[in-house]
Amino acid sequence: MENNIVLGHGSGGKLTHSLIKDIFYKYFDNSILLQQSDSAVFCMQSENLAFTTDSYVIDPPFFPGGDIGKLAVCGTVNDLAVAGAVPKYISAAFIIEEGLPLKDLEKIVESMAAEAKNAGVKIVTGDTKVVNKGQCDKIFINTSGIGIIDKNNEKINTGETIENGDKILINGPVAQHGMAIMAVRNFGSFKTDIKSDCASLNHLIKDVLDTGARVKFMRDATRGGVATVLVEIAQNTGLGITINEEDVPVDENVRGMCELLGFDPFYVANEGKLVMVVHPEDEQKVINAFKNNPLGENVSVIGEIVESHAAKVVLKTEIGGKRIMDMLAGEQLPRIC
């Protein structure tokens, strides 16, 4: 076998077939994928489905706490899980730059397989394209996913039941993913102790939903950070949101890196954090469920839905001031996911 990806790996011919057998089938080993067809065929136990897609273009592809492969699985698993779905099947489509070391591809594929196993999803269909050197940057991955939605959780995706008094929670400290990437980019091989929070949240979400708590809405706070999720909730529901800055957890080293580089942690991407809106009577039940899972042990109630300042998010700052949070106007960090 070659040591690097060549254009022939994307031809659909012999080299493509050997790449599929030697790398993809080796790690993504399940009977549906091994049908070896362009379409995966399977039976779904439910008629209520969730379907999502995301492309991952993160630079660099390997970073503290994960790599583009792990990220591509976690991201799609999380998009399904926050819609109230149980993630089941994932596709994996690769766009690879000619010259990528095959061992890098194998490492990424191995990482996808490990995360898929951890999340309990199957990678059942895929695609590989190779473009000439200089026509993409190393590797881009698209994952799409299908999940099953239980009848009880049908309304979570729209957030239509959100009302005044509902509590807003987050499962742990923010801005880790974005700052881990920035640290690698800025300080290169210089050792940083900031790790991406990249994680599949579906088991944590199941733990919470299994309590029977009235979960009104969930959203993973990726590009645009926690602020963007909150603004979307306010704008889509027309309700006001008040957030207490001091209740939003930020690790000390992440805060330091944000200050050093001039970022607001509320706008920095996460890959293992979700914002959850719950009925106030169920707050404690939800907190208990979070605390029993390592991915939720640092849960915090960061604010609530309020009658005042309709469709706006107001941040009560640590020094006692108030300011309105808006969406990012431009680009803070390109190629963060």
Added chain:
Amino acid sequence: MENNIVLGHGSGGKLTHSLIKDIFYKYFDNSILLQQSDSAVFCMQSENLAFTTDSYVIDPPFFPGGDIGKLAVCGTVNDLAVAGAVPKYISAAFIIEEGLPLKDLEKIVESMAAEAKNAGVKIVTGDTKVVNKGQCDKIFINTSGIGIIDKNNEKINTGETIENGDKILINGPVAQHGMAIMAVRNFGSFKTDIKSDCASLNHLIKDVLDTGARVKFMRDATRGGVATVLVEIAQNTGLGITINEEDVPVDENVRGMCELLGFDPFYVANEGKLVMVVHPEDEQKVINAFKNNPLGENVSVIGEIVESHAAKVVLKTEIGGKRIMDMLAGEQLPRIC
């Protein structure tokens, strides 16, 4: 609005939201997409599903007979349809190079919407990433798709019922897509009369399946061409295949271009051609159905499954010789789809 794509269009913030509203929602207008969630949620009427994914990196993105948007819809529709599925829902994920004119993006999105309407599928979920200038080439699109499989068509995807004596058909002349792209690349604005055959084949396939004919297998002959599909059938079933070269339709101008540029039309990509294996008693029934649809009117029986030369494809040439067809060893045409 800006005239060109900027990094902020991929930030997840204000510019991303305006791009989604001004372009994507304008053309991909359906109630599921307008849930405005990261996951589309819907009800499927069947439990037997097909799921597929493909990334499109074609260069140039606009070509005679289509563009990358039309191609991205047709390709995924066809992958589902040849699995015996009725295509229903499609995702659309864009990786865009900073600086792409917004009017180009709009043209591509408009073209996707038109083809989705034509094929009867809904684009229900999507994603947009923007990378710095020079980190991808103009635009890459991933589409994934979900279709429903009728109980009667469950075995088509695997080809497990293929047997000796089955007839092999193709719905029209080969090599048009690949040669249309090569003509544009080599002769630029010079007018060529070769157009890509890019088309959604799901309605044509439905016409054939509705006759009740025993269709054993279908595969669209994209990258690697008709030869690669035939070799895959022979290798996967262990059966022999004989193809009569004179029965494989090739348009004269396409043949001329192939000769000029040194390509074998059997290996050149198509985007609107499928190879179909049918029970010999149903051959005429299938031909009649093909001929009633403009996408199948030039149907031809190109060969059959035979007892001799197990797992090999033998081509009977027009001058009376025989040669074994194999898969492409390297890359013939990079970025053809």
